[in-house]
Amino acid sequence: MVLGGTSFVGRAIVEEALRHGADVTLFGRGRTGADLFPGTARLTGDRDTGEYGALRDGRWDAVADVSGYVPRHVGQAMDTIGDRCGRYLFISSHAVYQRSGVGPGSDEDTPRRAPVRHVDSTESLDDETYGPSKVACEDDVLARYGARATLVRPGKVAGPHDPSDTFTYWVRRAARGGRIALPADPAQPVQVIDSRDLAGLVVRLLMDDRPGVYHAVGPAEPTTLGGLIETCARAAGTEAETVRVPPEPGSRMFPLVRPNWPSQQRSPARARAAGLPATPLETTAADVLAWDRERGEPPIRRGYTVQEEEALLARADGKAPAHRTNAAG
Template sequence: MHLLVLGGTSFVGRAIVEEALRCGAEVTLFGRGRTGTGLFPGVPRLIGDRDTGDCTALADGRWDSVVDVSGYVPRHVCQAMDALGDRCGRYLFISSHAVYERSGLQPGSNEDAPRRAPERTTELLDDDTYGPAKVACEDDALARYGSRATIVRPGKVAGPHDPSDTFTYWVRRAARGGRVALPADPAQPVQVIDSRDLARLVVRLLSDDRPGVFHAVGPAEPTTLGGLIETCARAAGTEVEIVPVTPERVEPMFPLVRPNWATQQRSPARARAAGLTATPLEVTAADVLAWDRERGEPPIRRGYTPQQEQRLLAGAYRP
């Protein structure tokens, strides 16, 4: 398989490239050439910048499949498709669960749940526009390639090399052990997918030349936020006591905390039938812990500092 990856050196893209190479694919990368310059020696790299509209490097070449990891607004997708023309077989777009309507969602929802209205008037991405922009990207890919298009909608992705700090916060915090402040109900369901499972699904869908839309969510067995924290502690060999707390202020998007529980109860049935694997959550946690320690545990941007957590645990803001 001759595979072109649009953005393949950061986290999800990196995992997809690693899996594709492991399976014997011939991979070409397209990107700005600013990240992961030491990764994948010998893999051809085409240099361009989707933000500035420079896709001229895609004017030549032919590929069996394209994976679009770095398309966030419809201009990105349309410019890449215009440059590629009909010189690719399948176009697989990495989308997001943010495409779905926020109200009326039921537990167990599948890929046919109502989506939000597409956004084409701005490229400023925030909580209100990110999902609708992804809707527009999906629509454009499907309009251009039809049955040659595949859409993958990951949930929260976890694994080594994750730049978001979201899962890493809980892995690192659980490794310290002791009383853990949680500004949420420990019974909240949570869905995370290992980046390597997502990568295996993507490569499998391409190998099978399978169209459609697929939820990429895990783990294999339903878990709660409290259960996830305890699993991270087991992976680290520590013990934790989870203490629900009332935060000092509103905590927007605290790591893995979601007020709408149904967003963490989406059905993975279609993706599993197509070959989605499920790495045990404890394995993911252990691998993230090892990676975090290997990189020297740099400061992370999410969650509580130890000082903030101690104030909360002292009882000043507990219910």
């Protein structure tokens, strides 16, 4: 059973499970991906409105919960399913961790933030409540299922069908080549995980019936933001030159730019030992580029517009050193 299996991460998990011959059931609102996975059993419900009646019958060897963000969602799903599942795997987040006093390469035992159970009347999540809400969800899953619980904490996920535009911005921008405005140090380390690698880990953990907590992070070879842009350019066969520019207001949320990113680097050792695959970053970039072009390159919400970037580069001329990224050939 996949709770939320037609959008991005859930979609990748379903594809991987079907590839392994699993008998998959999907639970969702039925509003997206209606043409996906023909012949796969579908149950319709809505976590936002508490419609879980479709889960009252049946039994599953495992449940992969991709769509639980607040304790109410997870609690109602578990209340309805009860003991009619073998293992319950919850997709959590690195946002559960404390934000200070943590060094690079931290493992799954890093101290977490305090849980929050009541977000607000609308259950809207923001930078202050998202992580603590996921902490509360983790605690509830562990309390309910104990040794039958598995927690997976992904890093930034990239791949085809990504709705966030985060990695897609750099893939599309590097494909245009030329001078690229970068409001960060190109040496800033980054971690991104291919959605298909995350799915591979999830399915492997369920097939092996493994309990525990696992970081899903990649790529296998450490990289930097400058290196990521270089890889994206190489995948597109272009030449690019990154030019460091001053951060604009609000650029803390610029795609993959985080002032405290070194402290957010997580160790993938436990997940690798459990079977986490390692798709090369260049392959991820090439596949995202192909998917983005196939869908017609619609407007994206992240990063600079062409006009904004041109203005920043004009101001930076003669003032900022350039970091060469020659990636053609």
